[in-house]
Amino acid sequence: MFQNSDIGVAVFDENLLLISSNPTFRDYRRLGDDQAGAGVSMRSIIEATLTNMSVPAANQHAIITTDLARLASNRTDRIDFDTGSGEFARITRDTRPNGMVVETIEMPSKEKPQATDGYAGAHGTSGISQRKLMAALENMPDGFAVFDSSGVLMAFNQRYLDMSPHIASHIKVGVQHEDIIRAVHRSGAVQLDHIDEEEFVEFATRQRLSPGDPTHDLLKDGRWIRFAARLMSDNSTIFTLSDITESKAQEERVIASDAALLRRTRQMEQSLEAMPTGVIMFNGEQRMVTCNTAYREMLGFPASLLKPGVARETLIENTKTLGLFDEKRMEESHNAYNSSLNRTDHHSFRYYMADGRVIQVHFTPMSDGGSIVLFFDITAELEVQASLASYSRRLERSNAELQNFAYVASHDLQEPLRKIEAFGDRLLTKHGEHLPEGGQHYLDRINDAAGRMRQLINDLLAFSRVSSKERKLEEIDLSAIVAGVVSDLQVRIEETGASVDVTALPTIEGDPTQMRQLMQNLISNALKFTREDVTPVVSITASTQGGVDETGMPVRTCTLVFSDNGIGFENRFAEQIFTIFQRLHGRSEYAGTGIGLTTCRKIAERHHGTISAQGEIGEGATFTVTMPLKQPKEED
Incomplete structure (x- = not known):
């Protein structure tokens, strides 16, 4: 239409200022878009056309003056001019009653019109037809x-x-x-x-x-x-x-995009302010872009100093002026900071502040040469670590002393106990028949007490050895271990008529002595805590599965399940029974020292495993032991 017409068309107001034009007009006038914008005067357009056609400046004034004079004296004016390429074009201007001027440029012709000697030649007076003018208006895009x-x-x-x-x-x-x-x-x-x-x-x-x-x-x-x-x-x-629907839509998209960007910027600023971590950002020129309140408070800088654009070096100099760093370690803090300026990798170092705080600094370089620096106050964390380390050392000493005491005391108790047992046996052998009935009873009670004391000492020694004795790790066939334990308990099994059912058990890495002790304690308990008139049945099963260790690394584990149909226990005591010397029954009902299950848990833990129990009164008990098939390497 108007924009694609092969006739150049331009509309000027009564002051000869351009209102609108099409591309053909600008092409024939040899005008750039900036030379034919709305509001440009007709004089400027004629002058630009002559300049672009290389008409000498000396001739331009006369041509322009003549052109505008002709327009002022004629309602319709025509100019035929040589485009400079061997073709001729015709400019026609029509002045409307309201003073508006419509200018058209018709398609160039190879034939030179009559009474024409180029752009500076004679002007015709025949005028553009009304039909062409209306056609141009009809083709306007607006x-x-x-x-x-x-x-x-x-x-x-x-x-x-x-x-x-x-x-x-x-x-x-x-x-x-x-x-x-x-x-x-x-x-x-x-x-x-x-x-x-x-x-x-x-x-x-x-x-x-x-x-x-x-x-x-x-x-x-x-x-x-x-x-x-x-x-x-x-x-x-x-x-x-x-x-203007499309331009309005584009404007709204820009506004929406700007609003979204503003929201994200505000969200980022709010998030930055809410962070307990100190944050500061530098651009490629090592000048501050932004920082949050946590940074200002953590480092102790005045707000007047932390303005966008402040040099990074200015901040470090002010740490000296303001005395923010610990004097004894100031050089260390400054050197760590200065060395970070020349590094392009992620790294961290520490600031030691004058008030005793320790700040962990994480430096992250950016591709444009800037950086993001995070500051964490780790003072409390270091204090907790120091306290835990001190507590751990005291606990290790206490455990070592306790284990040493238990071991030494058990050995020291052996000697007087042997004396009691020896003199008791001698008294019974040599003078037993001369003792009155009450004396015989007292002597029997002394021997029973000495026997229980020996069992207690032996159990204490066994428990102490689990923690104090170095483990000797080797491949253990658990089926063979259980078979040996069952053989040792054969007399008890025959006396009670019990059956011990064992499925195939895996081979694991562990201390064979401790594994045997674990199996012995659990199977013995199953044979001890039985119900009257009920044939004891003990079941031992095993399974293997994948899992993770305490560090989160994948590991293959085995689970051993020991079940019996004995007296059972209330589940609320499921943890208490693993506490040393804790018993759910009196010695008159069931013999024992209350150390056996404690030893089992210690053995399981030393093999990076666990042990747990479930029970029901009158239905029996189940003990579950889980441990890795391969023991992880011990840290030095």
Whole structure:
């Protein structure tokens, strides 16, 4: 249409300032977009054309003066000129009654027109036809309408009609501007934000008689229309309607994008402020971009110093001036900081502050030469670590002393115990028949007490050895271990008529002595805590599975399950039974020292495993032992 026409078209207002032009006009005039923008004068356009055609400056003034003089004295003027490439083009200007000028440039011709001697030659007076002028207006991309001084519609193009389909039947030459405005309001096609009809008419009339800035109106079909008016010297008004839907959508996308960016920026700033970690960012020139409150408080800088753009070196110098670092370790802190400036990897170092705090600094370089630096106050963490280390050392000493005491005391108790047992046996052998009945009873009680004491000492020694004795790790066939234990307990098994059912057991890495002790204690307990008139049944099963160790590394483990149909126990005692010397029954009911299950747990833990128990009164008990098939390497 207008933009793609092979006729160049430009419209000037009564002051000869450009209103609009098409690409063909600019091509034939040899103008750039910046030389043919709205508001450029006709004189400037003629001058730019002559300059671009290499017309000598000395000749330009005469040509321009002649051109404009001809235009002032003729309503229609024609100029035939040589384009400089062997072709001739015709410029035709038509001055409208309202002072507006329409200029067209027709397709160049190889034939030189009559009475023509180039751009600076003679000017014809025949004028462009009305048909061509109207064709140019019809091809304009915008809606175009002219109202006279009394508001009567004088002319309009098809585009003006197309852009106003809701009032198309009201748009006719001779119709009053007010009638068209009322039709617009009544159609409801324009979103007017509750403006009533009279207010709308009053506003539109003001726009016609005294045009202001263009308005942007949203139609209910979703289109945006730019409505502009220009008052001419004869008080007629030219209205243009432009469809700006796409540019408006682009504007809204930009606004939405800017709003989203602003939201993200605010969220980042809020997140930065909420962080307990100190944060500061530097650009490639080593100047501060931003920092948070935690950084200011952690380092003790005044707020007046921490302004965007402050040099990194200024901050480090102020740590000296303000005495922020511990004097004894100041050099260490400064050296760590300065060395970070030349590094391009992630690294960390520590600041030792004057008030005794220790700050861990994590330095992260950026690709543009800047950096993000994080600051963590690890003072409390170091104090906890020191306290734990001290506690651990005291606990190790206490455990060592306790184990040593148990071992030494057990050995030392052996000697007097042997004396008691020896003299008791001698007394019984030599003088037993001479003892009165009460004396015999007391001697039996002494021997029973000595036997229980020996068992207690032996159990204490066994428990002490689990922790104090170095483990001798080797491959252990658990089936063979259990078979040996069952053989040792054969007398007890035969006395009770018990059955011990064992499935295939795996081979594991461990201390064979301790593994045997673990199996012996669990199977012995199953044979000890039996119900009257119920044949004891002990079941031992095993399974292997994947798992993780205490460091989170994958490991293969085995699970051993020891079940019996004995007296059982209440589940609320499931942990208590593993405490040393804790018994659920008196010695008169069931013999024992209360050390056996404690030893089992110690053995399981020394093999990086666990042991747990479940029971039900009158139904029996189940003990579950889990440990790795291969023992992890001990740390030095």
